[in-house]
Amino acid sequence: MLRRLVAYSLPMADAASQARVYRTIIGQTDPSPYATIDEILDRQESLELKIEQILEPLPIEEILCIHNASGMRDLAQMQSMITKIKNGGLVMNSNGLPNIKVVLAPGKKWLMFDGHHTALAYLLAGKRYLHETPYISMSNAGIPFGAQEISYFFPEDFRARVKEDWFKYTVNWQSPKDKAELRVQKTLGDLLSIIKNT
Numbered sequence: 001m002l003r004r005l006v007a008y009s010l011p012m013a014d015a016a017s018q019a020r021v022y023r024t025i026i027g028q029t030d031p032s033p034y035a036t037i038d039e040i041l042d043r044q045e046s047l048e049l050k051i052e053q054i055l056e057p058l059p060i061e062e063i064l065c066i067h068n069a070s071g072m073r074d075l076a077q078m079q080s081m082i083t084k085i086k087n088g089g090l091v092m093n094s095n096g097l098p099n100i101k102v103v104l105a106p107g108k109k110w111l112m113f114d115g116h117h118t119a120l121a122y123l124l125a126g127k128r129y130l131h132e133t134p135y136i137s138m139s140n141a142g143i144p145f146g147a148q149e150i151s152y153f154f155p156e157d158f159r160a161r162v163k164e165d166w167f168k169y170t171v172n173w174q175s176p177k178d179k180a181e182l183r184v185q186k187t188l189g190d191l192l193s194i195i196k197n198t
Contacts (some may be wrong), residue, residue, distance in 0.1 A: 001027050003141040004036045008047060013088055018104060019131040020049035032152045033113065036138055043178060044096055055195055057129040061189030062118055064111040066089045068184045069194040071172035072116060081121035090117045090134050098134035102142045112188065113153045123192050155179045168178060
């Protein structure tokens with residue numbers, strides 16, 4: 001039985017060093033991180049968020065990315081996101097959950113597996129830290145995910161190679177053929193540099 005430590009966090013517009021956070025441990029037998037997201041979706045109506053003081057803010061630019069710039073599908077959509085953020089709105093998924101989702105990866109580095117466009121929009125809107133965005137984070141009760149769990153973010157026929165060296169690859173769901181690519185950009189900060197220069 002896996003014990004997934006999950007944080008569901010929403011920013012506070014009037015307090016830059018605080019966030020509204022729901023924390024829980026979810027027991028599950030399915031190792032897929034998507035099973036954890038499904039569980040959070042089922043619990044969404046009953047989440048009790050508490051105000052937390054953020055003592056160690058995590059810079060968005062330092063988070064590892066699971067896409068190269070080539071995997072960024074719709075840069076134009078970020079402009080409407082930026083406008084919404086600057087007007088005080090939250091960029092969320094249509095199912096009501098945060099777009100931004102991160103897992104604690106080997107080496108205790110945070111890896112974003114969903115919400116890259118949203119995270120870049122928050123950066124371009126002037127936000128610097130993860131707690132200034134809506135997000136979901138996961139770990140195995142404080143222990144990093146292993147390569148097997150990270151492999152779920154990749155096409156099934158490529159997962160064996162990811163398990164051997166997960167950091168070597170990124171995924172590009174927009175590619176008509178090869179969905180997995182050798183890593184070029186390492187962090188959200190690397191992606192931001194590419195976006196600013198295009």
